[in-house]
Amino acid sequence: MTGSRGWLAVKGKDVAAVLAELDLVRTPESSLHAQRGLSIVLPGGWFIVITRFASPLLTEDALLPLSQGCKVVGVQWDENAISVATAYENGKPSWHVEHNAESEVRVLVTSGELPPSFDILHARFESEQDAADAAGEDVDCFHALPVELAEAITGFEYELGAGAYGVDAFEGWKVGQDVIPRAASRRLRRRMARSARPWWRFW
Numbered sequence: 001m002t003g004s005r006g007w008l009a010v011k012g013k014d015v016a017a018v019l020a021e022l023d024l025v026r027t028p029e030s031s032l033h034a035q036r037g038l039s040i041v042l043p044g045g046w047f048i049v050i051t052r053f054a055s056p057l058l059t060e061d062a063l064l065p066l067s068q069g070c071k072v073v074g075v076q077w078d079e080n081a082i083s084v085a086t087a088y089e090n091g092k093p094s095w096h097v098e099h100n101a102e103s104e105v106r107v108l109v110t111s112g113e114l115p116p117s118f119d120i121l122h123a124r125f126e127s128e129q130d131a132a133d134a135a136g137e138d139v140d141c142f143h144a145l146p147v148e149l150a151e152a153i154t155g156f157e158y159e160l161g162a163g164a165y166g167v168d169a170f171e172g173w174k175v176g177q178d179v180i181p182r183a184a185s186r187r188l189r190r191r192m193a194r195s196a197r198p199w200w201r202f203w
Contacts, residue, residue, distance in 0.1 A: 012070030029172025
């Protein structure tokens with residue numbers, strides 16, 4: 001992976017309800033490949049909304065209320081900054097895994113009850129890092145762990161095309177009438193209102 005990316009996944013809530021709570025509406029845009037401003041429903045029931053790294057849609061203030069009555073996973077990744085995966089369920093934080101590119105390679109910040117797949121991935125990344133260190137390679141294998149954990153939970157992989165999920169294309173979305181998502185808390189609304197850059201300018 002290179003560059004940066006951000007996406008969220010929701011399971012257990014109707015797609016129309018998710019879009020309404022985030023104040024997003026459908027657009028005619030479609031694509032065979034994942035990119036910002038698109039979404040897709042996976043065979044396993046997860047609804048994926050692709051946004052950008054550091055998007056307000058991926059803050060706790062947006063995802064926590066969205067998780068009422070369902071499961072939500074938010075992912076943010078930047079090759080030079082941080083890699084984060086955070087899960088919420090029924091309006092409460094569930095688990096969190098974070099790796100900072102500027103910290104020591106094997107350091108992960110975690111909280112909550114981590115899914116079983118975390119231990120499997122951690123063992124694999126330990127082995128890969130051991131091999132890289134032995135070969136004298138300056139690589140940070142652990143930076144991909146939070147993203148791969150979210151992929152294992154949801155079944156979504158950014159690099160795969162729509163056909164891999166058995167659908168024709170990713171579908172477009174845009175911000176609706178409200179500048180601030182209806183699911184947002186008062187704190188997020190105040191922060192967005194003070195922002196000099198309109199948060200809805202994803203491009």
